[in-house]
Amino acid sequence: MHAFLRSKWLYPVKQRSLLVAWAMFLSLLPGVSAIATTHSATANPVPQATASARVEQRQKQVRLVQPENYDLNRYPVTDANERHWRTVLWATALREPQPAQVAQALEGILSLTRRPKLSQPQMRTVDMAMQVGTQMYLHFPARYGSLEAAFRQTIERSPDSQWVAMALSALAQGDSAPEELQSLSDRVRQRFPRWSQDVWLQTTLQDVAERVNPPAMPPLRDLLQWTIAPQQPHLYVLCPRDRGLLCRAVLKDQSGQFVQQSGQLWSVPLLSRSLHDLAWNFERGETPQGIYRIEGVVPQPDFDFFGAYGQFALVKLFVPFESGVRSFLPGQKGRFAGTLAAYQALLPPAWRNYFPIQQTYWAGKAGRSLFRIHGSGEATNFFSGKERYPASADWNPTIGCLSALETYDESGRLQQADMPKILDALTATGGKNFSGYMIVVEVPDTTQISSTAAIAAVVNESTSPKTRR
Secondary structure, three states, X not given: OHHHHHHHHHOHHHHOOHHHHHHHHHOOOOOOOOOOOOOOOOOOOOHHHEHHHHHHHHHHHHHHOOHHHHOOOOOOOOHHHHHHHHHHHHHHHHHOOOOHHHHHHHHHHHHHHHOOOOOHHHHHHHHHHHHHHHHHHHHOHHHHOOHHHHHHHHHHHOOOHHHHHHHHHHHHHOOOOHHHHHHHHHHHHHHOOOHHHOHHHHHHHHHHHHHHOOOOOOOHHHHHHOOOOOOOOEEEEEEOOOOOOOEEEEEEOOOOOXXXXXXXXXXXXXXXXXXXXXXXXXXOOOOOOEEEEEEEEEOOOOHHHHHHHOOOOEEEEEOOOOOOOOEOOOOOOEOOOOOHHHHHOOOXXXXXXXXXXXXXXXXXXXXXXXXXXXXXXXXXXXXXXXXXXXXXXXXXXXXXXXXXXXXXXXXXXXXXXXXXXXXXXXXHHXXXXXXXXXXXXXXXXXXXXXXXXXXXXXXXXXXXXXXXX
């Protein structure tokens, strides 16, 4: 029952726009006039980026995470209180408060996962508590360690396969021993005999198994040599397995040559970390590995959405099964709706059975959509806990998209931004209405992507005569 309602109702963003939802959460100040949608920055200070606006925004979030707002007796999880809990839980994700009342409230909400029937608003509240609970449990195991019992009870008693999968995934990312993860996985299979036909259970169980025994990555040069479709740009985003570190993007032009700039390999750092540290197969999880279709841009809407995206256009990305794409497969109109074998055929032979590179296929099958590459108008300290990620402290996390650097000074003037560089490169290689492919892949040997020079060495190896097919 829950899974059916979720597929139709749980995320209004699936019916409208994940972009709008993200912007509504982050944009807390009144909007002003629309801004230009070119690749150039506005010359004027942005009111939302001034020091005073940042302080006001932060104070609003601090007020939301006061202990009294977590009182389940005052605010029971009912349809009427959905707005309260979704607002407070979002502020919890941003501020990561430590009072005991926060953990108690999360435990109470997660206890609802065991109920056989909930209303749609209750399910949305529980879903957000699962997301934020994962984040707090992983970041603060001492304060939020009690959520482990809530996750275990969800695995043991919840009738909802997605919540069971999320609970198992959270425990797998924590300190659970391999034998304990095996026992939990066996219990899930026992409770859900048709687990292999459930996208959340199947992918989570596979992830847990690979967390214990990581598969060997095929040769990176094979992936960089490969062309999904001729005469189209290919953007490669090479990421560490630790998503708190930065990915590096490199670009092949329509002729299959890697783009150079000022005599060096063109490269841009991007962040693919989920705010909630959720796995890739869940809404608001990290950016999945695999193939995306690139098709043009979404103009930055206006200053109402400035906090979420900054002031530049967003690159549109499509995963398999997602509607709205003009042509996912080469030479075929419309969305990808084929089999796993059809997806695998887009990859070089050595990569076709490598499960991590299939993530966009399974994420699309699970209903994830509306991925983008975008900047951020938020202050670098808007999200709490940045000290845990010193290598990416100036980049803001997202709920699935790829985040480009965009920073402002206290007067609201732009200081740095990589979106113009990305947009200009894609336009130069693919024209004004560019289209092509993006491939995201985690590289276990971080020395290969530690710098532009290191990536250039990998690129040179992949394009040298001795390795080219």
